[in-house]
Amino acid sequence: xxxxxSSIPFKGTPEQEEKLKESIARHMDDPGAVxxxxxxxxxxxxxxxxEVQTMVAEGLGVSLExxxxxxxxxxxxxxxxxxxxxxxxxxGTACYVKGSGDILNKISEELGIGAEECxxxxxxxxxxxxxxxxxxxxxxxxVNDDVYGRLTVDDIPYIINKYKNA
Amino acid sequence: MEMLNIKINGKDYQVEKNTTILExxxxxxxxxxxxxxxKDINEIGACRMCLCEVKGARSLxxxxxxxxxxxxxxxxxxxPQIQKYRKTNLELLLSNHDKKxxxxxxxxxxxxxQLCLEYGVDEVAFRGEETHYEExxxxxxxxxxxxxxxxxRRCVAAxxxxxxxxxxxxxxxxxxxxxxxxxxxLHNVACVSCGQCTVVCPTGALVERDDTDKVFAAIADPTKHxxxxxxxxxxxxxxxxxxxxxxTNVKGKMVAALKMLGFDKVFDTNFGADLTIxxxxxxxxxxxxxxxxLPMITSCSPGWVKFCEHYYPDLIPHLSTCKSPQQMQGxxxxxxxxxxxxxxxxxxxxxxxxxxxxxxxxxxxxxxxxDGMQDNDISISTRELAKMxxxxxxxxxxxxxxxxxxxxxxxxxxxxxxxxxxxxxEAALRTVADKLTGEDLKTIDYNDVRGTDPIKEAxxxxxxxxxxxxxxxxxxxxxxxxxxxxxxxxxxxxxxxxCCPGGCVNGGxxxxxPGHVRNxxxxxxxxxxxxYEDDLSLEYRKSHDNPEIKAIYDEYLGEPGSHLAHELxxxxxxxxxxx
Numbered sequence: 001x002x003x004x005x006s007s008i009p010f011k012g013t014p015e016q017e018e019k020l021k022e023s024i025a026r027h028m029d030d031p032g033a034v035x036x037x038x039x040x041x042x043x044x045x046x047x048x049x050x051e052v053q054t055m056v057a058e059g060l061g062v063s064l065e066x067x068x069x070x071x072x073x074x075x076x077x078x079x080x081x082x083x084x085x086x087x088x089x090x091x092g093t094a095c096y097v098k099g100s101g102d103i104l105n106k107i108s109e110e111l112g113i114g115a116e117e118c119x120x121x122x123x124x125x126x127x128x129x130x131x132x133x134x135x136x137x138x139x140x141x142x143v144n145d146d147v148y149g150r151l152t153v154d155d156i157p158y159i160i161n162k163y164k165n166a
Numbered sequence: 167m168e169m170l171n172i173k174i175n176g177k178d179y180q181v182e183k184n185t186t187i188l189e190x191x192x193x194x195x196x197x198x199x200x201x202x203x204x205k206d207i208n209e210i211g212a213c214r215m216c217l218c219e220v221k222g223a224r225s226l227x228x229x230x231x232x233x234x235x236x237x238x239x240x241x242x243x244x245x246p247q248i249q250k251y252r253k254t255n256l257e258l259l260l261s262n263h264d265k266k267x268x269x270x271x272x273x274x275x276x277x278x279x280q281l282c283l284e285y286g287v288d289e290v291a292f293r294g295e296e297t298h299y300e301e302x303x304x305x306x307x308x309x310x311x312x313x314x315x316x317x318x319r320r321c322v323a324a325x326x327x328x329x330x331x332x333x334x335x336x337x338x339x340x341x342x343x344x345x346x347x348x349x350x351x352l353h354n355v356a357c358v359s360c361g362q363c364t365v366v367c368p369t370g371a372l373v374e375r376d377d378t379d380k381v382f383a384a385i386a387d388p389t390k391h392x393x394x395x396x397x398x399x400x401x402x403x404x405x406x407x408x409x410x411x412x413x414t415n416v417k418g419k420m421v422a423a424l425k426m427l428g429f430d431k432v433f434d435t436n437f438g439a440d441l442t443i444x445x446x447x448x449x450x451x452x453x454x455x456x457x458x459x460l461p462m463i464t465s466c467s468p469g470w471v472k473f474c475e476h477y478y479p480d481l482i483p484h485l486s487t488c489k490s491p492q493q494m495q496g497x498x499x500x501x502x503x504x505x506x507x508x509x510x511x512x513x514x515x516x517x518x519x520x521x522x523x524x525x526x527x528x529x530x531x532x533x534x535x536x537d538g539m540q541d542n543d544i545s546i547s548t549r550e551l552a553k554m555x556x557x558x559x560x561x562x563x564x565x566x567x568x569x570x571x572x573x574x575x576x577x578x579x580x581x582x583x584x585x586x587x588x589x590x591x592e593a594a595l596r597t598v599a600d601k602l603t604g605e606d607l608k609t610i611d612y613n614d615v616r617g618t619d620p621i622k623e624a625x626x627x628x629x630x631x632x633x634x635x636x637x638x639x640x641x642x643x644x645x646x647x648x649x650x651x652x653x654x655x656x657x658x659x660x661x662x663x664x665c666c667p668g669g670c671v672n673g674g675x676x677x678x679x680p681g682h683v684r685n686x687x688x689x690x691x692x693x694x695x696x697x698y699e700d701d702l703s704l705e706y707r708k709s710h711d712n713p714e715i716k717a718i719y720d721e722y723l724g725e726p727g728s729h730l731a732h733e734l735x736x737x738x739x740x741x742x743x744x745x
């Protein structure tokens with residue numbers, strides 16, 4: 001799947017930038033430094049927007065495109081921030097045959113965002129994930145640490161509302 | 167050198183150890199098909215077109231990256247099984263390709279199309295999901311159409327070789343596409359417009375912006391006086407578009423063709439090159455004598471200038487303030503020529519034929535032109551000129567030789583060698599040496615700055631002064647010299663930089679040679695040779711000896727570096743962002 005680029009304004013702090021600079025300095029002379037620095041940058045910022053990738057590129061002396069190419073190749077890297085509530089839809093085999101594809105589409109429709117995206121107000125993000133080991137409850141979604149199983153598409157508005165009003 | 171006895175298709179041969187199968191086969195007259203392979207810069211074995219069989223190997227091997235390192239290696243290059251694999255590869259590429267060959271600008275020069283013809287593919291052998299991309303028309307110099315991209319990454323390698331790397335492979339698997347960071351348009355990234363990506367693209371995914379219709383329209387407009395001028399290197403390359411041998415000088419036929427196309431005047435940009443030397447030579451002497459910023463770096467190559475502005479903006483003071491020959495020529499056509507001919511410059515359309523696509527960017531730069539007029543109105547590449555000649559039905563190879571039109575007909579040998587790396591430096595040295603010694607020096611071949619080495623340096627004794635110069639081409643090499651300047655360690659007074667490796671003869675607007683020719687032919691050297699031979703054959707070999715150059719200073723500009731010369735022939739630069 002092609003990675004979606006977030007349009008949510010970047011809000012980095014000087015502390016985060018300091019940490020990123022430390023990470024760059026630590027890996028500066030390593031061959032293939034882009035990978036470990038991006039991993040640490042994602043730990044620091046939660047995702048890898050253009051502002052962060054530009055700092056990585058300039059810090060390591062490589063082109064922004066090279067950094068972006070790596071960040072879009074590996075699924076572990078996110079270009080969108082996580083919302084206050086991250087909804088993860090399991091697309092593992094059991095969930096998928098039990099209709100989690102429809103669940104994903106329904107959530108996407110309710111929130112107006114696609115997978116790997118975040119709502120403009122920063123409240124909800126949506127992730128499609130691999131098997132989370134709760135096949136007995138298929139189809140399963142998680143909202144942060146809460147698990148919801150044996151779902152139908154009709155359950156979705158209720159669940160989302162619960163967090164909207166939380 | 168260790169030699170190995172090997173067999174290719176059952177026949178005995180001897181090759182040097184570690185020669186690749188591809189190179190060995192080339193030596194023995196067998197062409198192995200390739201799509202992704204570009205010698206030295208893209209040896210990634212990705213496209214799998216060059217699959218061959220090595221007896222004893224577990225599977226077929228990629229000939230382009232397989233070194234022959236064993237005595238008695240037996241290689242098969244053309245079995246029915248190999249043919250089937252290659253055909254399937256092509257059919258898989260076509261399963262996600264737009265296949266609009268009839269309207270494709272690269273039809274007939276497309277390497278994918280050629281291989282499909284050779285292997286007799288079924289173009290709909292595999293039907294499945296297809297990707298669709300918007301075309302990128304945001305830049306002045308090229309058009310990107312990813313629907314024709316086969317992900318060979320030759321453009322990515324060429325861009326990286328230029329130290330620019332604004333394009334790369336993004337996303338993964340079926341979604342992989344070549345593009346810019348964060349899906350930005352080319353217009354928004356620090357692309358230097360060199361067009362090397364268009365020269366190496368095997369398909370129509372990256373092509374120059376076609377401005378030929380604008381030229382045809384101008385010629386057809388009776389209210390316009392259309393003047394064309396052709397850069398030094400075009401004479402050495404245009405013939406390739408008409409299947410003439412690489413390195414054929416077609417100056418006379420080119421002029422004849424331009425006259426048949428209906429241009430009102432056909433001038434030689436070599437005149438503009440000579441003018442550049444007069445101004446740049448004078449600027450160099452002044453910088454040396456008055457403690458100006460050194461080393462001074464040439465500014466003829468618009469891709470190089472844009473690179474400096476994006477990536478080394480702190481070094482802008484080192485750039486010569488001289489406009490490029492294209493811009494000087496245009497400025498003189500709309501002033502000196504317009505006055506002489508009694509034509510309102512507003513009615514003149516100046517068309518330049520350039521080896522370059524960055525020239526399309528250069529013509530609309532700020533601080534060029536005057537009174538709201540550009541110095542040049544349309545810039546077309548060698549390839550576009552060839553297209554015009556073919557469309558007009560002009561039988562190029564059968565044309566008699568004709569001469570450029572007077573006033574800007576004469577270019578010295580110094581002007582003609584501008585088209586090869588080292589040419590501008592040599593041309594400048596010929597003039598600077600005469601000026602400083604006050605003599606008409608007979609030794610004018612500066613062999614140390616010729617040739618296609620990445621960086622050439624030399625020290626010359628000019629009137630008792632030691633002048634240390636460096637010449638480079640290709641931005642990767644230029645970056646080394648620039649880093650030296652930044653570090654305060656540059657020993658040079660004068661540096662020539664050409665954006666494209668080998669200089670203009672290998673420019674981004676030059677005829678496209680397919681991979682199997684590029685990989686085994688020294689295009690730069692063959693094309694440059696034609697220019698150095700042209701230099702030797704000319705009556706005038708120094709810019710300041712050119713009688714038309716003498717006339718323009720006597721009658722119009724005054725002295726080199728005069729107030730009027732500065733107004734018309736010099737320019738300024740801007741700092742640009744890298745990201």
